[in-house]
Amino acid sequence: MTGTFRVTLLASLAAASVVIPATVIFAQNAPPPDHPAVTVKGQTYTPRSILARNMGTDADQTSQFPPHKVIGNIYYVGTRTLSSYLITTPQGHILINSTYERNVPVIQKSVADLGFRFSDIKIILGTHAHGDHQEGDAAVKQATGAQVMAMEQDVPALRNIKPGGKEHPIDSTFNDGKQVQLGGVTLTAHLTPGHTRGCTTWTMAVQDGGRAYNVVFACSLRAPGTISPEVAAEFAGTYPKFRALPCDVPLGDHPAQYNMIEKHARLANGAPSPFIDPANCTVEADIQEAMFKATLAEQQSAAK
Ligand SMILES: [Zn+2]
Numbered sequence: 001m002t003g004t005f006r007v008t009l010l011a012s013l014a015a016a017s018v019v020i021p022a023t024v025i026f027a028q029n030a031p032p033p034d035h036p037a038v039t040v041k042g043q044t045y046t047p048r049s050i051l052a053r054n055m056g057t058d059a060d061q062t063s064q065f066p067p068h069k070v071i072g073n074i075y076y077v078g079t080r081t082l083s084s085y086l087i088t089t090p091q092g093h094i095l096i097n098s099t100y101e102r103n104v105p106v107i108q109k110s111v112a113d114l115g116f117r118f119s120d121i122k123i124i125l126g127t128h129a130h131g132d133h134q135e136g137d138a139a140v141k142q143a144t145g146a147q148v149m150a151m152e153q154d155v156p157a158l159r160n161i162k163p164g165g166k167e168h169p170i171d172s173t174f175n176d177g178k179q180v181q182l183g184g185v186t187l188t189a190h191l192t193p194g195h196t197r198g199c200t201t202w203t204m205a206v207q208d209g210g211r212a213y214n215v216v217f218a219c220s221l222r223a224p225g226t227i228s229p230e231v232a233a234e235f236a237g238t239y240p241k242f243r244a245l246p247c248d249v250p251l252g253d254h255p256a257q258y259n260m261i262e263k264h265a266r267l268a269n270g271a272p273s274p275f276i277d278p279a280n281c282t283v284e285a286d287i288q289e290a291m292f293k294a295t296l297a298e299q300q301s302a303a304k
Contacts (some may be wrong), residue, residue, distance in 0.1 A: 031048050031051060031052075032046075032047035032048050032051055032225050033046070033047055033048065033225065034046045034047070034048045034049070035047075035298070036291070036294035036295060036297075036298050037294075038287070038290035038291050038294050039290075040283065040286050040287045040290055041283060041286075043287075045287055045290075045291060047225060047291065047295070050222060050287070050288075050291065053254075053256045054081065054220075054222075054254040054256055054257070055081055055132070055254070056080060056081040056256075059080075060079065060080040060081040061079055061080070061081050061082055061099075061100065061103075061132065062079055062100070062102060062103055062106065063079055063080050063106075064079060064080075064106045064109060064110055065078060065079055065080045065255070065260075065261075065264075066264070067110035067111070067113050067114050068264060068267060069114075069267075069273075070085070070215075070249070070251065070273065070275050071206055071208045071213060071215065071249055071273040071275055071276065072206030072207055072208045072213070072215075073087055073088045073089065073185070073206065074086075074087050074204075074206060074215060074251075075087075075088065075114055075116075076110075076255075076260070076264075077095075077107050077110035077111050077114070078097070078099060078103075078107065078110070078255070079099065079103055079106060080255070080261075081254055081255060081256065082097070082099040082100070082103065082132055082133070082253075082254065083096075083097055083099075083251070083252060083253050083254060083255055083260075084096070084097045084098065084099050084103075084107050084110075085097065085217060085251070086110075086111055086114070086116065086121075087185055087187070087204070088116060089182050089183025089184055089185050090183045090184070091122070091182055091183030091184075092120045092121065092122035092123075092182060092183060093111075093116065093120050093121045093122060093123075094121070094122070094123045094124075094125060094180070094182055094185065094187065095107075095121050095123070095124050095125070095140060095146070096125045096126065096127065096202060096217055097125075097126055097127055097133045097134065097253060098124060098126070098133075098134055098135070098136030098137045098139070098140045099132060099133060099134075099135070099136055100131060100132055100135045100136060101135045101136045101138070101139050101163040101164075102136075103136060104136040104139040104140055104143070107136070107140075108143070118143060118144060119143070119144050119145075120144075121140065121144040121146045122144075122146050122147065122182060123146055123147050123149060123180060123182055124137055124140055124141060124144075124146045124147065124148045124149070125149055125180065125187070125189075125200075125202065126150065126154075126158075126200065127199065127200055127201070127202070127217065127218070127219040127220065127253040128154060128195055128196040128198065128199045128200065128219050128220060128253070129150075129154040129157035129158040129160075129161065129196050129198060130157075130161075130196065130220075131161055131163075133253055134158060134161060134168075135161050135163050136163075137158075137161075137168060137169060138163065138166045138167070138168060138169050139163075141169045147171040147172065148168075148169045148170050148171050149170075149171065149172050149173070149174060149180060150170050150172075150173050150174070150198070151173070151174060151175070151176075151178075151189060151191060151198035151199075151200045152173045152174065152175050152198065153191065153193060153196075153197040153198030154196055154197060154198025154199070154200070155170060155173055155198070156197075157196055157197065157198070158170060174189060175191070176189065176190065176191035177189065177190070185204065186204065186205070187202050187203070187204045188202065188203045188204070189201075189202060190202070190203065190241065190242075190245065192218075192219050192221070192238045192241060192242050193234040193235075193237075193238060194221065194223060194231055194234040194235035194238045194292075195219060195220040195221060195222055195223070195224075196219075197234075199219035199220065199238075200219055201216060201217065201218050201219045201242060201245065202216075202217040203215065203216050203217070203245055203246070203247075204217075206249075208272075208273060209272060213248040213249050213276060214245075214246040214247050214248050214249070215247075215248070215249040215251060216245050216247045216249065216250050216251060216281065217251045217252070217253075218242070218250065218251065218252045218253065218257060218258075218284060219253060220252075220253055220254070220257075221235075221238065221239070221242065221284060221285055221288035221289070222288050222291070223235055223288065223291060223292040223295055225295070226299065227292070227295060227296055227299060232292075232296060235289075235292050239285050239288075239289045239292075242282070242285050243282045243285055247278060247281035247282075248276055248277075248278045248281075249273070249275050249276055249277065250277060250280055250281045250283075250284070251275070252284060257284045258275070258277070258280070258284070259280075263275050263277070
């Protein structure tokens with residue numbers, strides 16, 4: 001989801017002084033519908049409530065969330081509602097999700113607040129080609145010289161993300177199963193398409209407190225309001241594939257997907273990470289698959 005589109009559309013409408021039927025403007029600007037509703041683990045969701053949960057307010061999208069260690073060498077450096085992760089190694093760091101370009105100084109500050117150097121970022125990865133997750137890639141690359149690596153299927157959509165007219169940098173592309181290695185860290189890319197064609201869920205093993213844990217950086221699993229047959233087929237493969245990933249620590253590209261704020265409040269020195277939560281590794285998939293199926297059913301009955 002991107003917040004800038006609405007503004008751009010209104011500005012161009014005003015500039016063109018074209019009379020557009022109100023229904024068109026409504027369709028482009030309206031929040032998603034408040035139906036269907038699905039209930040998972042006693043909690044009821046609609047497309048509108050999920051989007052609100054993910055994005056929060058404009059201020060939530062751009063305000064620093066206290067940067068913190070998640071587990072092992074993984075740190076949270078994002079805003080209140082847009083995740084950005086720093087994975088540190090002795091040979092430099094990996095950044096997953098630059099978020100909006102205007103957030104890059106926020107991420108830079110979070111990295112510094114944790115005592116790391118932004119200029120030590122060597123590799124920029126992303127979960128998916130939407131502006132709220134990867135618009136800042138060019139700015140981070142400019143500041144660090146890091147390499148931007150992208151899932152092949154997301155390249156066309158990434159090329160369309162051009163803040164201020166800047167080309168989206170892509171230094172190399174990869175496919176499903178790619179292992180990205182740096183300084184003893186291995187991140188594995190899993191193609192989990194649907195939300196975008198190249199939606200990438202990353203997995204990584206970490207050591208913490210003498211134990212090993214599997215971490216999952218989930219790509220958004222949220223279906224659009226209107227689901228094409230191609231996208232339906234992608235999601236049909238993605239949900240079971242996602243559930244099969246080894247997981248002790250579920251993370252996501254929006255913090256609400258894994259209850260970050262509630263878990264962060266439980267962080268305590270010397271205690272096991274509150275982000276270790278194997279019981280909730282698939283809850284986001286459960287919510288999104290229920291909504292996907294309900295939306296498809298609604299769509300099919302409307303078409304009859
Ligand atoms: Zn998205």
